[in-house]
Amino acid sequence: MKIKLLLLIFIGTHYVHANDFKFGKVSKEELSEKQHPTESDASAAILYKKERVFYNYDYEQGWAVIKEAHYRIKIYNKEGLDWATLQVPLYISRSDEEKISSIKGFTFNMADGKIVSEKLKKDGVFIEKINKYRNKASITMPEVKEGSVLDIEFRVSSPLYWHMDDFKFQYAIPVKKVDLRLDIPEYFVFKRHSKGFYPIKLNESRKSRSITVSYRSEDDQSGRSIKTSRKNGALEFYENVYEVNANDLPSLKEEMYTNNIDNYRAAIKFELASTQFPNRPYKNYSLSWxxxxxxxxxxxxxxxxxxxxxxxxxxxxxxxxxxxxxxxxxxxxxxxxxxxxxxxxxxxxxxxxxxxxxxxxxxxxxxxxxxxxxxxxxxxxxxxxxxxxxxxxxxxxxxxxxxxxxxxxxxxxxxxxxxxxxxxxxxxxxxxxxxxxxxxxxxxxxxxxxxxxxxxLIPKEPSKELHYMNAKINIDGSVEGRTRTQYSNQLALSFRDVLDNTEEETYLEELENNYGEMEISSFDIKNKDEFSKPVIETCSFVKENQCEFLGEKIYFRPMLFLAQTDNPFKMDKREYPIDFTFPRQKKYMINLSIPEGYQIESLPENAIVQLPEQAGIFKFKIVSQENQIRVSVLTEFKTALFPANYYDILKEYYKNLVLKQSEKVVLSKI
Missing domain, CATH: 3.10.620.30 (C8orf32 fold)
Incomplete structure (x- = not known):
């Protein structure tokens, strides 16, 4: 008898660990909780996330990776209702695709002091094709409201045994508990890479296992035909077991000037390094760049x-x-x-x-x-x-x-x-x-x-946005004038794209609304298709309510509606870099005429804010002559990327910028 060992069958076992998060069983304490204990502004929280990953083998289909997941989510307020839909990516290979199954879910609420549940129905699950490489499963829970607790389970079977998505531990909302376990046969060797700034401990162990082996037996019938039959045997081998048990992970909040927030999310990436199957040659997948x-x-x-x-x-x-x-x-x-x-x-x-x-x-x-x-x-x-x-x-x-x-x-x-x-x-x-x-x-x-x-890939030449304005302050507090704005490099590309994808009438309406009910006329664009030149936008405008009146004095911001009034950096602490995408410069040249019968009583003081190592600058200069005011303002970042330890510096930079641009010119009646 000649026995040919073809491949191994790994019988995946669903490991069950005792915990307080049994699917379908929630507590009154979970339902009655009004806000997160450590992040009172959280709109929702992941109370529990469990993932079990193991390998399976089918004689006809080959290897597959199985992931079983359980999510328990608490909704605190209306902003958290977005978490009523859980989205699961499903990847497509040339010959096969990932499939989701065993989807179960309950929405729990309190009614008259009792826990009531609503079961997920078939119409709450929708699978759509995103593109030729990816599908997406959307699981939308029923009867979700403020205070609800959601319990969701599902299983994903993937023929892409060489690929695993990042295992994520941080989200835009806090996470109370994460329980991850991967059981990987010794035939697959993975590198592990940690991501993010929140420390995650990965525990490793080895577990012996006996599995059923499927093989084909070819029996020589003494000169007669060869008879082939399927038989089973047993093989001892070991699995590498990887576990993460983490508690009380803070939310990862995203604000302006972030590259891709996933770059900084606490996660672990498993990358296939090599394979060594029985009776097969060793194959190394590790590469340098x-x-x-x-x-x-x-x-x-x-x-x-x-x-x-x-x-x-x-x-x-x-x-x-x-x-x-x-x-x-x-x-x-x-x-x-x-x-x-x-x-x-x-x-x-x-x-x-x-x-x-x-x-x-x-x-x-x-x-x-x-x-x-x-x-x-x-x-x-x-x-x-x-x-x-x-x-x-x-x-x-x-x-x-x-x-x-x-x-x-x-x-x-x-x-x-x-x-x-x-x-x-x-x-x-x-x-x-x-x-x-x-x-x-x-x-x-x-x-x-x-x-x-x-x-x-980051441009060395800064992209420039130059604003020129000639305007007149009217006695009724309105302003009328003409602006000329030109954009170069990346900013010109973005501006041209906006013009291509927006009707002119719609664009003008949006521009008027962005500046607060401004009336625009005589609009013109130059160099739209001459890419070697800056694209130039000119328009005439009238805008009301640009001044404040107190007695016989008039107060107004010298940059008018062009002043920046909001600091983009609001977090107390930021642990990931600040990414402006490309070096940039913004410059304003503004000439203002004051109304007859008034004189300039006071102007804001000139100011300069310089970033360390000459990485950026803010300049504010204002001068007057008779009934004319000239304002020159420059903001510039000579580099696109700042490390996280610059956050407080940049936050202070913008604080000073906003304060200075908010200061008022004072006119008094002659």
């Missing part, structure tokens, strides 16, 4: 696509004819691709199975198809061009080498000792001005020979 870049370049739907040129040669030849300057060629090819191609909104570093040629013919493609096509055209024209791998801001900052760390690609043209970056997915981009989604710290340029180098 250079290895990741080279691995991606060698994909058939990446590097091979860069070699194809026949489909575009005639078009490129026509646009660069008689051109000798490299940057002129690059700009013409860039405009060709932008005008020809429409981005289908899919990210990714590889082309679809149909390839670039079909995308070019149809005029639509994903980000890889568009920007690899652009790179191939640059190379055809004799430019030193290479793809640059990027992780978008929504994808997070890749903290360790893995092919999942990159989900976007742009094109880089090496000129002298610099690399000019191009992204043709949007009509309003231009050389070295990428969409904000791609400005995520560092990318990696990959060359034909497999070498690679790190590329700083």
């Amino acid at each position: 250079e290895g990741v870049a080279k691995s991606i370049y060698e994909f058939d739907n990446f590097g091979s696509e860069l070699k194809k040129t026949s489909y575009f040669e005639e078009d490129v030849d026509n646009v660069i004819v008689a051109q000798t300057e490299d940057m002129e060629k690059a700009n013409l090819i860039f405009e060709l691709v932008k005008s020809k191609m429409t981005w289908d909104k899919y990210n990714g570093v590889t082309c679809s199975s149909d390839g670039i040629k079909k995308a070019y013919k149809e005029g639509s493609g994903n980000v890889a198809e568009i920007n690899l096509m652009l790179t191939a055209m640059f190379r055809y024209a004799g430019l030193k061009a290479n793809p640059v791998l990027v992780s978008t801001r929504s994808n997070g900052i890749p903290l360790f080498p893995t092919t999942d760390g990159f989900n976007y690609v742009v094109s880089g043209v090496e000129v002298m000792n610099d690399v000019i970056l191009f992204d043709a997915t949007e009509k309003n981009t231009y050389p070295d001005v990428l969409p904000n989604r791609a400005l995520n710290w560092m990318g990696r340029l990959v060359r034909k020979d497999g070498s690679s180098s790190q590329i700083d």
Whole structure:
């Protein structure tokens, strides 16, 4: 008898630990609690989150990862009602997809001093297709109101045995207790990476186990036919067990100028490092960043696509004819691709199975198809061009080498000792001005020979917003005048995108509302499609109630409605960086005429606030001459990223800025 061991069956066992959070059993104390004991402003809280993860094996389907989850959520007020719907991502591979099952839920409330429950019904579960890579299950609980407690259980089966989502421990609301356990057969070796600033202890142990083995027996019938039959055996092996038991985790609040809050959320990432199956060779998945870049370049739907040129040669030849300057060629090819191609909104570093040629013919493609096509055209024209791998801001900052760390690609043209970056997915981009989604710290340029180098994605040149205003203060307290605002670089890109996606009438209504019922006329835009120039917006305006009257005196802010009145930083403490996305400068030049019969009694004092290491500055200067007031204001950040220990400094910076811009000019009657 010849026994061939094919694969192992791991019978997943649902481990049950004694705890106070038995599904379907809530207490009056939980229901009667009016606010969170340590965060009184919390709109809701996760009282309990349990996840059990284990491996299963099916003879026909192969390995699968099973996750069983239990959430208990307390709703404190109306703002917390958003937590009545729990959303579960479900990923799709080329041949299979994750599936959710065993969904159960109860909403508990108090009525006449008694606990009443409402069971989750089928119409409360909805699965929708987000894109070709992901589905989403939405579990909406019934009869949720202020004071409710929700109990939800579900099970996700994933054929993507090599992939696990981050195990998250922090949310926008506080978490009372987390109970996580993973049981991983010795055949899978995972690296563990911690994220966030709140310390999480991961306990590791090893557990022996005997499992049932399925194998095929081939019996030689002494010259007759070979008979094959399925038999079972037993195999002793061990599992690596990983556990987290954490209590009283604070909420992770997000405020302005945050990159991707998931970068800073307390979490643990499991990354498959290697596999070693019985009677199979050892396979190592661990890579350096250079290895990741080279691995991606060698994909058939990446590097091979860069070699194809026949489909575009005639078009490129026509646009660069008689051109000798490299940057002129690059700009013409860039405009060709932008005008020809429409981005289908899919990210990714590889082309679809149909390839670039079909995308070019149809005029639509994903980000890889568009920007690899652009790179191939640059190379055809004799430019030193290479793809640059990027992780978008929504994808997070890749903290360790893995092919999942990159989900976007742009094109880089090496000129002298610099690399000019191009992204043709949007009509309003231009050389070295990428969409904000791609400005995520560092990318990696990959060359034909497999070498690679790190590329700083953050622009060195600041984006500028310049405001010029000539206005007259009227005797009734209204103001009328004309403004001219110009935007450059990233700010120009964003402004052009807004103009493209908004009807002019709607845009003007929104602009008037943003400045508080202002009346705008004579509106004009210049350089909308001349990307090498700043885009300029001019308009005439009238705005009432800009002054206060006290006796025979008039009070008004010298920056009028352009003054910043709110500090974006409100937290007592912030443990994650401040990310302005790109260096920026905002400048105001304002000329004001005061009403006849009045004189200037007092002006705010001039002021300068300088950040350490000349990282930023705020300047306020005001002068007067006869019946004219001239105001010059500058705010500037020379770097895009500040570490968390700058938070108090930046908070104080904005505090001084708001106070200074709120100070009043005083006019007195002559």
